[in-house]
Amino acid sequence: MINKFFIxxxxxxxxxxxxxxxxxxxxxxxxxxxxxxxCKTTGCLREYILKYFGERPDxxxxxxxxCHNCSNCVIDEAEREADEAYMYPGNRFxxxxxxxxxxxxxxx
Numbered sequence: 001m002i003n004k005f006f007i008x009x010x011x012x013x014x015x016x017x018x019x020x021x022x023x024x025x026x027x028x029x030x031x032x033x034x035x036x037x038x039c040k041t042t043g044c045l046r047e048y049i050l051k052y053f054g055e056r057p058d059x060x061x062x063x064x065x066x067c068h069n070c071s072n073c074v075i076d077e078a079e080r081e082a083d084e085a086y087m088y089p090g091n092r093f094x095x096x097x098x099x100x101x102x103x104x105x106x107x108x
Contacts, residue, residue, distance in 0.1 A: 003032055045070035 007028045012021060034052060041048050046067040050057045059065045066073045 001032075001036075004029065007032065042072060044073050046073075 007025060013024075016024070038045070038048055038052075044057075044065045044067050046069065047057045047065040057065055057067075068074070
């Protein structure tokens with residue numbers, strides 16, 4: 001990862017001693033890992049940010065948090081609707097229509 005390389009190979013700060021620079025490097029790596037984890041999470045992005053800043057999101061539904069607004073939560077809802085249409089053929093939409101709608105929405 002190029003950002004990790006830049007953290008590890010930056011010019012030393014003359015105003016800091018070696019111990020302070022080592023602590024700063026560790027802190028910078030933690031921040032970078034937090035950003036990478038945010039990009040890779042399949043959970044709610046809002047929940048991730050709130051937890052990062054030490055807040056606890058309200059979760060009245062219990063179970064997995066869902067803000068119904070971020071891209072991960074919206075995709076989860078669309079996938080769940082497509083799965084329900086597929087599993088319960090009595091629904092007014094057939095599985096192929098729901099799956100095609102989901103694929104179309106993800107490309108938009």
